[in-house]
Amino acid sequence: MLSDRSYMRSEYSRGGTTPAYVWLICAIVAMFVLELVVLSPKLGGAAILVQELSLTVEGVREWHLWALLTHSFLHSTSSPWHILFTVSGLIFAGRELEPLLGAKRFLWLYAGMVLLGGLVWTAVNWTHGTGHIGAGSAVFGLLVVLACVHPQMEMSFFLFPVQFNIRHIVYVLIAANALGLLLYEIPGTLLPLGMTPSAHLGGMLAGWIYFRYLHASHGLDRAGGLQLPAWLRRWPKWRASSAGSSPRIPSPNLRAEVDRILDKINSQGFGALTDQEKRVLDEAKDLLSRH
Known part of the structure; x- marks a missing residue:
């Protein structure tokens, strides 16, 4: 049904399409299993693979620049909490942000x-x-974007029943990482x-830069809950319909057109829509609300 589509409800479920953040999780888990294998005592020589993918100062000095990205697929094999934090963070932030940004923009942001x-x-x-x-920089950065897009969102930590505002959580994370940077990491x-506070803060900075300078410029703030008042949103639609500038799509073709537009949102993000396509979605939403 049309009301089952992601634009008409908060959940993100696109039958037949695997979200990009799920593929990221699969790659991270697969690499973690590979780490467990190659770092075993019987395959000690294969540990060179992990060393080449890890980010080190010596590697950067030798122009192993691929490690600036590949290190995010590696996680500590001595503690499960490292990879559990990454996976849970990607699930939480990915299912909220990817429908808004589109798979391609989400991956570029990551x-x-x-x-x-x-x-x-x-x-540093x-x-x-x-x-x-580790991918902590991306997880922390995605939380910053999520807090900017949905500033009133509430979330809880694992088994704790208490709900916290996501903005307050981000503020605490910034303060904790800043203290760790000043008191531990900079002194060596x-x-x-x-933990690596400098990487976390770098990812959070990237998230803020994206929201501040790129997110709104693509028109994505409309889909992120930062909307005009209801009376002001109705006025342009009334003016456009009275002037006859937006032809009304016949009802039999409306569902097919909405499906096409939603596929476009899924692949390119909400900001890629034209004004006409946005009006079609508004029309479909109004029809659903009356039935």
């Missing part, structure tokens, strides 16, 4: 957060850094659980 996080980590640890792995002291 890569940009990983890249900037890696660059910031390299700069240039004289004393050992190595860095190892942090508990091998």
